Amino acid sequence: MKVDVLLGLQWGDEGKGKIVDVLTPKYDIIARFQGGPNAGHTLEFNGIKHVLHTIPSGIFRENTLNIVGNGVVIDPVIFKKEISALVELGVDVTSNLVLSKKAHLILPTHRLLDAASEKAKGKEKIGSTLKGIGPTYMDKTGRNGLRIGDITEAYFLEKYNTLKQKHLSLLAQFEYDTSELDAMEKTWLAATEELKKLSVLIANMS
Secondary structure: OOOOOOOOOOOOOOOHHHHHHHHHHHOOEEEEOOEOOOOOEEEEEOOEEEEEOOOOHHHHOOOOEEEEOOOEEEOHHHHHHHHHHHHHOOOOHHHHEEEEOOOEEOOHHHHHHHHHHHHHHHHHOOOOOOOOHHHHHHHHHOOOOOEHHHHHOOOHHHHHHHHHHHHHHHHHHHOOOOOOHHHHHHHHHHHHHHHHOOHHHEEOOO
């Protein structure tokens, strides 16, 4: 099977999403294999702009299977908004979108850790998008993270709370304000419930 890979070798904004959309009719499968919702792939159809953050640009093509792979980190809140926007436009995401069970979840505390780390760097800050992507990848490589496949399991909340407490300990070292966490958490947990409705789309892909 022929596979082509499109890479952005600058700092983003190379037009990857538009290129993928142009090439999509020639392919049966479009897969996103890494990265997080800091991406902003802007496409325009009939004068209407569509911005995709997590979902591959092939989602607008009915006969193309779109895969969000293991290497992608997913924020349920952003993903829910993205799905809702597509549904409002009449895009049927139930027929051509597949998520890997092994893709990791961005937690609210990941976002706080991102902000705390960036603040602590002072003038040496890296210009993070503060989406929690870096801390999520750290948990992924450390084998501590939560995955898409965990949300339907009975142990999900226990595992979530264990990881959250670990993050809170780190945030305490930064002396970072976590007063907004409760509100963030409620929105996040509600979004994971929406992800459960897509469980039929979740595949056990490496």
